[in-house]
Amino acid sequence: MAFDNFSAIDPKARLMEPADKSKSAIARTPAWVIFLSFLRLGCNSFGGPIAHLGYFRNEFVIRRKWVDEETFADVVGLCQFLPGPASSQVGFTIGLLKGGPLGALAAWAAFTLPSAMIMFAFAYGHSLFAGKIGSGILHGLELVAVAIVAQAVWGMAQTLAPDRIRATIAVVGAEIVLLSRLASSQLVAIAVGAILGLILCRQASAPPRKALPISISRLQGLACLGVFATLLIVPAILVATTHNQVAALFQAFYSSGALVFGGGHVVLPLLRDAVVGPGWIDDNTFLAGYGVVQAVPGPLFTFSAYLGAVLKPEPHGAAGAAIALVALFLPGLLLVIGALPFWNGLRSSEKTRSAFAGVNASVVGILLAALYQPVWTSSVHKAGDFSAVVAAFLALTVWKAPPWIVVCAVAAVGGVASYLA
Secondary structure, eight states: OOOGGGOOSOHHHHHHSBSOOSOOSSOOOOHHHHHHHHHHHHHHOOSOHHHHHHHHIIIIIIISOSSOHHHHHHHHHHHHHSSSOHHHHHHHHHHHHHHHHHHHHHHHHHHHHHHHHHHHHHHTTOOOSOHHHHHHHHHHHHHHHHHHHHHHHHHHHHHHSOSHHHHHHHHHHHHHHHHOOOTTHHHHHHHHHHHHHHHHOTTTSOOOOOOOOOOOBHHHHHHHHHHHHHHHHHHHHHHHHHOOHHHHHHHHHHHHHHHOOSSGGGHHHHHHHHHTTTTSSOHHHHHHHHHHHTTSSSOGGGHHHHHHHHOSSSSOHHHHHHHHHHHHHHHHHHHHHHHGGGHHHHHTSHHHHHHHHHHHHHHHHHHHHHIIIIIITTTOOSHHHHHHHHHHHHHHHTSOOOHHHHHHHHHHHHHHHHHHO
């Protein structure tokens, strides 16, 4: 595959150039506006990483029009390739495109803090969602997540899989994810979509778009990749030679975040091995936090704030929570920064655009598979559940109701129904 943008005579000078030389049509937004926008999503984005993509699409593609559908899908496809929390990486990238590094930091912090604070509070014994009403509210949140994911699949399919070839690629991607038990099945689906797109989607690939406003040079991107590798190696050496507990805590969570593919749920067994294995916490404590983190908004990776706070060895409490939280998210964010400076060059290639037409179709298939398993199968158990999902879906797609209103309404109905039952 030839990338014409990488053919400069002086490669050193090329590395020093910003990834975006031309002015983009995407206007910059102040960091505080980005922070407030993501803070609202951090407070009401229930349903896990796949549902978060639906919330992001509603807010930043449809409502605010910060990015277009194709750019959003390209970013999702890139983040699905990388280890780490895909939804947080997508939000981080949107913040970077709209507000530069400060915007990226604002987006990540605002989307992460609400859930992290809830999990930190739960670490000190505050029982959440207890009793009949609480369980009903939780079930309502699960049902509205089904509707959110269904809306995302419907909207993205119309744009990214509108013809027979790309619809077929989407179905193939869904089948790969549904029929495979491997955690890497999403990566396989995306790789197959890229190959099929390269072969079959020459006519379907979009024309070249304006360069994304990425204010990071390729040299800076390579530096971030170097930091990523260094933090993967050096703490492990420190642990082996000095047995420093701070280094051990950082290394346990950083290596888990660096090795996770396939979404937030995949990190849970890695974290269990990292903290239960050495005896830092027991299984019951781990599972209690696991149950709660699935009921709170925001990224599943904020489970790390709970674990860092309840660990037996020091540092724990607020210091342990902060170290664990940053360490788990950091590798995925470093990889995004490292990859983005080369993104415009990749997107300018006709072959790459064809491949990403297939990748985007595969993303639709991955969302479709997730809509069935685990979103649908874990939430819809009876006729009343199905009715609630249909009502929420119609409210979102036909009545154009704001997602937060739908979330609150279905959660309230779930709590009342549970109480009356």
